[in-house]
Amino acid sequence: MAVISVSHLDKSYGKVHALRDVSFEVDEAEVFGVVGPDGAGKSTLFNILTTLLLPDSGDAAVLGLDVRTRYLEIRKHIGYLPGTFSLYPDLTVEENLVFFATMYQSSIKENMPLIASIWSQIEPFKKRFAGKLSGGMKQKLALCCALIHKPVLLFLDEPTTGVDPVSRKEFWEILRSIKQQGISVMVSTPYMDEATLCDRIALMQDGQIMRLDTPKNIIRDFNGHLVTLQTPDIFQLLKVMGQYAAHCTFYPYGENLHVIFYEPLEKAIPEFEVFLQQNDITHGEIEQIEPNIEDCFIEIVKGN
Amino acid sequence: MRVILMLIKKEFLQVFRNSLLWKILILAPLAEFLLFPYTADYEIKNVKVVFVDHDRSTMTTDILSTFSASKYFINEGVVESRQEAEALMRADKVDFIVEFPADFEKSLVRQEPVKVHITANAINTVKAGLGSEYVQTVLGNYFMTMAESTPKVSPISADTEYDMDVFSELETASVSSLALQSGEGQDMQKMQLQLSERMQRAQRDQELMERQAEKAEQAERAKQAEVAARAMNPQLAQLVTTNVYWFNEQMNYKNLIVPGLLIILVTLIGAYVTALNIVREKELGTIEQVNVTPIKKWQFLLGKMIPFLILGLVEFGAGLLIMNLLFGIHIQGSLLLVFGLTTVYLLVMLGLGFFISSMASNQLQAMFIVFFLFILFVMLSGILTPVEGMPQWASYLNYANPMSFFMSAMKTVILKGSTVDNIRTQFIVLAVMAVVLNAAALISYRETAK
Known part of the structure; x- marks a missing residue:
């Protein structure tokens, strides 16, 4: 059974069309990732599914319950970690946890086993004000507060934005363990590397889902051939590449340039080399590489 | 129930930890009570008077010394000419010019009408109005005593002229004249x-x-x-x-201003603190985190209402105590009635705070809305200026002003000892306002975030 099913969801804020005809389903005990740049509509989608916002049109059901009418029941069974830290900074770690447990008519004792592994990490600081915690600790506390009522489904809106790489890695390990306890997770992130850690991902752009599949399938279905090249002057190269846009999709990737060709490489690379020569571009070897999820996303968004 | 208790506990924890709020809650009433009644006094003291004495008789010298003796005036001495006196007024050195004509004493003895020319600097209209009344009183008293000792004194009239450097059209406007008829x-x-x-x-x-x-x-x-x-x-x-x-037998201005201050205090806590508190939760995003929990909107609002109601009543009680100990104003009516009335008024203000917080998206917006309404309420309520002096349309506006109803009810209960029967109207109006505002806030919150 699908824990979330969304069909033809639409939402506008005045002239801004935040969600356009969004449809998807999330299965039980799945980590479902929503990936996309800022302004793609991720938070709007989360706000609708967590019953904080009403859609303009379309249907959304969480745990089989309509978000429009049965929001109070939905709220009992979901946990939500908003994009920004939203616990009381002037309450201590422990007070925050007790507060939210009470709001859910639950108690810390009851559901300690579920959060024990996370709680053990922040317990030494339980008398500290939540506002005085480090970024990673704040997220762990927020996660504890979101799990304290033993939800069936957990929503995490950009949980790792602004968190250091070590804490990010830890956080994803925690998510995995949460999933193992049978809790479904819907998570959004602007980090492409985190997307591969999800069971399935939805690539979002301009309020639309461009692609929805497992990370493996998305990479497998990469349309075109990806090459990388190095050059001492990437800015000069990017300037010149404008003239070659009809033949390929290109974008800077770190210090390299990634180019996607849609013709067989045997034909495309020699032609490209001639073009570079004509424009006096010195460059390293043009190598074919395996695309990662970020290449896939850019191809889907920018590609012809 | 457990949920609401938790919400209340959380609110108190936060209030007690907010050291600034705490200080404001203690200092604001103290500062208000210790400073305001003294500074916002309608009594005018130290009015500076200069004299142009064309007569230089015993009588005018006598009058001059009367002014010197009065605690309300500072005798700035006698100058030679009117021009000189006017120059002093333009330089803001004096507030009043009193000019005696050359044959002042002679005319009085001969029982001919005499004119004393009083010029007031009307930049400060209150000072000019009250000051000229004082001047006339001093002159009047002098002639009264003189009339008793000397049998024959002529009628005197003192013309007051309000002089305003900025608004020259007022310069020669004779506003009032004292006509002292002696026997x-x-x-x-x-x-x-x-x-x-x-x-x-x-x-x-x-x-x-x-x-x-x-x-x-x-x-x-x-x-x-x-x-x-x-x-x-x-x-x-x-x-x-x-x-x-x-x-208010001594016409003690404090008897009016102190209950007014209490009302201002209660309003500040009710509307300001509540609105800012909720909007702060919006800013922090905590309200969102609470909104995804299954608690209901009325539980949330009640969890805010009870702590601030208690705070408001405690603050009010402290204010009453100060009023009694410091200013010796005793509550003539029933204490229970005073608190009951305040509770209803606080509910109105809390509702207003809630309603504003549902519209404002940050503390700055909330602050401006509350401040704007607060000033309107205070101006119309009659706390600082008498309602009787307002035009008719302003008194119609007062029908929508909870502070005005509260003020009139409080004044009569505290100073006059009125009972429930006397203030029934105010009670009912405030209760209706409380219900309407809180319902509006609840509906508004339901609409913005279910």
Whole structure:
């Protein structure tokens, strides 16, 4: 059974069309990732599914319950970690946890086993004000507060934005363990590397889902051939590449340039080399590489 | 129930930890009570007067020393010419110019009409108005005593002229003139005094008799009696006009301003603190985190309402105590009634705070909305300026002003000892306002975030 099913969801804020005809389903005990740049509509989608916002049109059901009418029941069974830290900074770690447990008519004792592994990490600081915690600790506390009522489904809106790489890695390990306890997770992130850690991902752009599949399938279905090249002057190269846009999709990737060709490489690379020569571009070897999820996303968004 | 208790506990924890809020809650009333009643006093002291004395007689010297002796005036001395005096006024060195004509004393003795020219700097209209009244009183008193000792004094009139550097059109506007009619002879004078005594006594008796009756009605009757007396003998009546101020016998301005301050205090806590508190939760995003929990909107609002109601009442109680200990104002009516009234008013203000917080998206917006309404309420309520002096349309606006209803009810309960029956209207209006505002807030919150 699908824990979330969304069909033809639409939402506008005045002239801004935040969600356009969004449809998807999330299965039980799945980590479902929503990936996309800022302004793609991720938070709007989360706000609708967590019953904080009403859609303009379309249907959304969480745990089989309509978000429009049965929001109070939905709220009992979901946990939500908003994009920004939203616990009381002037309450201590422990007070925050007790507060939210009470709001859910639950108690810390009851559901300690579920959060024990996370709680053990922040317990030494339980008398500290939540506002005085480090970024990673704040997220762990927020996660504890979101799990304290033993939800069936957990929503995490950009949980790792602004968190250091070590804490990010830890956080994803925690998510995995949460999933193992049978809790479904819907998570959004602007980090492409985190997307591969999800069971399935939805690539979002301009309020639309461009692609929805497992990370493996998305990479497998990469349309075109990806090459990388190095050059001492990437800015000069990017300037010149404008003239070659009809033949390929290109974008800077770190210090390299990634180019996607849609013709067989045997034909495309020699032609490209001639073009570079004509424009006096010195460059390293043009190598074919395996695309990662970020290449896939850019191809889907920018590609012809 | 457990949820609401938790919400209340959380709110108190936060209030007690917010050291700034805590300090404001303690310091604001103290500062208000210790400073405001003294600074917002309608009594004018240290009015600077300069004299242009063209007469230089014993009589004018006498008058000058009377001014010097008064605690209300600072005698800035005598200057040679009017020009010199006006220059001083333009330089803001003096507030009043009193000019005696050359044949002042002579005319008085000859029983010819004499004019004393009083010029007031009307930049501060209150000072000009009250000050000129004081000047006239001093002059009047002088002639009264003189009339008693010297049998023959001529009628005197003092023209007051309000001088305003900025608004020259007001310069020669004669606003009031004191016409002191003295008697023609000693017998007449005596008669007058006897009569005035008798009238005063009569008035006093009348007052004692009517004390139990309703104030408005009484004042009206007293006025009628006075008018009747004046009709009988207009000249005499003018001499014996005595004012008796009921329920505030010394006409102590503090008796009015202190209950007003209490009301301002309660309003600040009710509307300001509540609105800012909720909007802060919006800013922090905590309200979102609470909104995804299954608690209901009314539980949330109740969890905010109870702590701030308690805070407001505690603050109010402290204010009452200060009022009593510091200013010696005793509550004439029932204490329970005072607190009941305040509770209803606080509910109105809390509802207003909630409603504003549902519209504002940050503390700055909330602050401006509350501040704007607060100023409107205060201006119209009659706390700082008398309602009676307002135009008719302003008094219609007051029908939508909870502070005005609260003020009028509080004043009568605290100063006059009114009972529930006397303030039933105010009670009902405030209760209706409380219900409407809180319902509006609840609906507004449901709409914005279910």
